[in-house]
Amino acid sequence: MHYGLRMPVPDDRRYSPDHHWVQVDGDLLRVGLTDFAQDALGEVTMVQFGETGSRLEAGAEMGEVEAFKAMTDLYIPVDATLVEINEKLADSPAIVNGDPYGDGWLCRIRADRADALDALLDAGAYGRLIGVN
DSSP, X not given: OEEETTEXXXXXXXXOTTSEEEEEETTEEEEEEOHHHHHHHOSEEXXXXXXXXXXXXXXXXXXXXXXXXXXXXXXXXXXXXXXXXOTHHHHOTTHHHHOTTTTTOOEEEEESSTTGGGGSBOHHHHHHHHTOO
């Protein structure tokens, strides 16, 4: 795990330049916001998504996050189908702040291609992007 400015960047996942992490979860990919992103947003007050079963191209909007500091769109990191939304976030959206790499995950997706993660940043590259390495 990489640390810098006291922000973890776990080595066991890949990262998009727009601050989403992606981790292999069986035959699906689990997606969340990075610690850097949740810190920039402030306390998350709401998370909304489109419908499960929707197929989206990388970079397309898949939902939005509302927080005290800002509201921002969530973008799907790879070409994929939205399979599952973290239901815990409906009642407790601030889990994203308290545990962004654990219980605060956003959704699970099914990538169109087996090599989809190759287009994303590894932990070292993402750490350099946010200035923590």
